[in-house]
Amino acid sequence: MYKVLLVDDEQFIRERLKGCLNWEELGFSIIGEAENGEKALHFICNNQVELAIVDINMPLMNGIELAGLLHKEQKELQIVFLTGYDKFEYAQRAVQLGVFDYLLKPVRSEDLTEMLHKFKEKKEKENLTSVVLDHKEMNSYIAYQLLNGPVTNMLNQAYQEVFSDVAREPSCFLLISSDVEVEENLQGQIAKFVLQYFPNSIYHLGLNHQLFSSFLIKADDIEKIKPLHFALKSHFQRSFSIGIGPRMDRLQMFGEAFQKAKFALHNRLTKGTGNMYQFLQEKDDSHSAILEKIEKFSVLVKSGNEDLSLKELEEIILLCQRNKISSAKFFVLTRELITSINKGVHDFQLKKDYFTELNQFERFTEQFRNLEEMKEFLSTLLIEAISISRQTLLELKSLSLQAIAFMESHYQDGEVGLHSIAEHLHTNPSYLSRIFKKETGITVIEYLTKIRMENARKLLMNGCKNIQFVSEMTGYNDPHYFSRCFKKYFKVPPSKII
Known part of the structure; x- marks a missing residue:
């Protein structure tokens, strides 16, 4: 996973970026957020970040100032600018600072996805050309990239070259695990035994969490797994479980085939250890x-x-x-x-x-x-x-938490306010206000507004286009007043969310 930092002074923008696509499916992980350049710089200095998506206009330290500092110190970090202005000088300054790309607000998920694919292609090319790997390391590297997808043309070509013997024919995954914990040097002996047992080419893709070894074999060699299983038990005098993945005739099946091999191996939890399990698509009978x-x-x-x-x-x-x-x-x-x-x-x-x-x-x-x-x-x-x-x-017996619980269940009622909450809790409004501010850092009304605004935003982002309906569902009888409150809270009008 490539590690990403989001930098924007508006929380709503950061939330929108996080929610507009499936980052992990694309091979990225958002590991942090920052609301200005100073906080972003501190985070980057203390964490490994590979891609920073940075707003240009921010308080304390703007995006251009941040990029200027990082350009000198963080050569490996790639920066993408966010800007609401399509101006030539921004693009020109981005080039001077070595910025990878820049996106216009509001950011479309299609543009963001395209940029991430470009970033991955660039990183893959750098890794394949700038790092000298031995044969074993290259096998592991290519396999890791394929398992974390998507399968690019560059990865396809690398697979055909590195796994040339297996790549010409259908293949499958073979996962082998000792049913009792073994020391690391014995794991190496087990892998070596498997590699020597097969006469044709077989690739050891590594050890997963000290629990099972992964191999890539030709699909036609499946019938040899049963005698291998017997030989392993006899030679090492211990019980082994084996998971066999489905036949894989397209590289696009690589990640799915590996997951299914793990499903097969995990049958030992319910069906017993010491056996071979091949992944089969079963009918979904009732349980x-x-x-x-x-x-x-x-x-x-x-x-x-x-x-x-x-x-x-x-x-x-x-x-x-x-x-x-x-x-x-x-x-x-x-x-x-x-x-x-x-x-x-x-x-x-x-x-x-x-x-x-x-x-x-x-x-x-x-x-x-x-x-x-x-x-x-x-x-x-x-x-x-x-x-x-x-x-x-x-x-939950504390006064503030009871007030929060009441607000979260009654925020749709436009009559709810400090006095009605205090009345419900059988306490004095002034006393409730003082205790709540002390414990939460904000006032009762500010917290109620926060609940209403966040729920309004969820309705809008889920496709609700009727502003009057949204306002009524969040405790506002006047849609115009609701719109003003929404813009004040999120810095953008509700129409921008729809």
Whole structure:
């Protein structure tokens, strides 16, 4: 993933850039934001950033001043200017500062995507021409780029050259994992054994998280995997699980084929270790009984009942094991379990998402060699979630949080204000105002306005074009007054969001 920093003094612009396309799908990760050049410079000096998208007009230090400093110190960093003015002098200054590109506001997702593709092509060309790699390193580099997609013409050509033996014929992925943890030098011996076992060309693409080794083999060699499996067990005197991906006859299938090979290997969690598993597209038969138990589990988590939640979790995992469900179905059910735990915490209005990273199946399943390890992990996660929920319930007793909860559920009511909130909480308006400002840093009305504006923006960005409807849905009886408030808050009128 290429690491990106967004620099613009308007939060709305930064949010729009983040939400207008799927960055990760394109191979990019937004690792930070800054509202002016000074903060951006500090961030870049302390973090690895490969692409900075920078507004030209900002307070304290504008984009041109920032680019001038970075041009001298950060030779590898690429900068893209954002500007609301299509003026020749901006383009001329951008060239002088070595700026990669510049985009006109409002930025269209098509223009942003085109720029990112150009950036990737440039970086790939630099990496392939400026870095001298040995044969093994080149294999790993090309494979990594293909797995993170998209497949460009340059990558296609490099693949045909580096993987020439496999590239001429259909191929598939072979993932091999010891069912018990092994030391690093033994992993190397296992990989060497596999490479020597196959008479035809085979490529070792590396070790993933010390859990499985990845190989790329000719599809016609699949029948040799069974004797290889037996030979591995006999030679190393230990149990191995093997995942076999689908036949791959187009390079565009590279990333998908690898993911399916991992699905095949992950069958060992529910179907048992020590076996070979080939990815097969199964019919989606019903597993409603397990889903019903997950719904019950979700209610228990939300209620904060730790003992019953743990018992229900154990029964769900046992049911998966007895039914020997496929890894593809297990993936869906696992996500449901994690979502239930996550939601049990979110319903108490926590500001931080403690378990977001666990929603990635790859990061989650690759930690475990068997179902017992996974059950222990989920149990620990569940106990932590319930503990957080209980603590948050206590915190919700504070006056400010009760006021926030009331505003978030009643912001559509135009009559809601400081006095009505105070009346609901059975307290004095002046006292509520003072405590709220002390704890949050802003006034009750400012916070209410923030809630209304953010919800209005969501409606507009989701395609709602009726300003009167949006204003009424966010507590404003007068659409003209709403429009003035919106422009004051976001620095742009509602019509610019539609």
